[in-house]
Amino acid sequence: MLHRYESREALAEALATGVAAVLAGGIATNGSASLAVSGGSTPELFLQKLSAADLDWSAVTVTLVDERWVPEDHPRSNAGFLRRHLLRGPAAVAHFEPLYVPAETPDEVEETLCARLGGLGRPFDVVVLGMGTDGHTASFFPGGDTLGTAIDPANPRSVAIMRAPGAGEPRVTLTLSRLVDARLLVLHIEGAEKLGVLDAAKLPGSAFDLPIRAVLQAPRERPLEIFWAPLAGEQPSTAAADRT
Template sequence: MAHVMHAFETRPALAAALAERVSGALQAAVATRGTATLAVSGGSTPKAFFEALSAQPIAWDRVKVTLVDERFVSPDHERSNHKLVATHLLKNAAAVAEFVPLYHPAETADAAAAFATAAIAPLGHPFDVVILGMGNDGHTASFFPGGNHLGAALDAGTARCVMTMEAEGAGEPRLTLSFSALADARLLVLHIEGAEKKTVLEKALSGHDETEMPIRAVLERAATAPDIYWAP
């Protein structure tokens, strides 16, 4: 699978360029279909990008935002991706966007995943924009090496859904969009920063074992060629 590498000298430069790229894609979607959908990742990497994107002057009241994955924790938990997005993205011009969470207050993560699958179905498909991250172990979304549902999550034949994942490196039980729900986004971006992440990316590009490094599924099998945004 071909991909396009966008390298920047600084992280602020990356954040600004990616915000402009995503803004353009969302505006085009609104102009074409009347609405736009955006699925974003958590972690510390996208904070500056979120801040830059939140100020972009687009029709945010027609944009629906959801998460690529989430921890099975309440929205006020310090490790919640919902909280991260609410703090850094759903503000400024983007405060009027509709947010569709993956976490739901259910007794189990499996029950929450069922609620989330129903909640994202009205968003339609494919997503207009999906922003992925990558861990130092080669995971993306909550596709963790050794994950208990990794095979089903990476299977292109799995119905678009939110599913659970538990793995040694995941911490809390996770809720994650399936590969099938992410791989055909109109704009598919892998956003990584730092020398270590670039080394991990190079390792992923040099091999093929998706169970060892699940990011390889995106790099090799995604229907949309991913754009990689990196800064040191």
């Protein structure tokens, strides 16, 4: 289901409101809720708005969809990004489960990470994915050395280690099977170029070429919710929230 918004601000407000409602429902039903979010520049405004939501944040566990193998004080750390934009204000009391622990390589602590992430409640209440112009989502990169395993819907493991030409550092990523059973699964993209990539991914083809296809094709009881807005200077959609 595609939700189009006229601006980044409108998208961020709507997405934050929707995510907060699902988290509140999880807390009311189960006493706790879980959220996995992406790094990068696209979700910055959404995360800032979500951080101010009126929730019992002490009952929320937050983790990342994926992480670069760098310490939290590194400028490319998704954990550092999350602390600056989400884990502040009311949301500062949420429990944060990082995907990086001090080690020379992620391979050394893969089993520890699998156990830690596998121990979180399943399914996640909310997962918010992003997408690059190369069609990657999470750290499912074209040419990734473990891409086949990471996007295998039958893979029971929670995390995979990924190295790929477009990834820069080694990455830790949640696996497809750990992501797509979320109660609310969102793909948050902005700009005409990414919308074009998404349209291409809906056509027949291999997930090894455009890994976002693995998410689009994964069997789910609930639809994937796609939130899109134009970048500054691009034409907005004709409707503030056009569902197709």
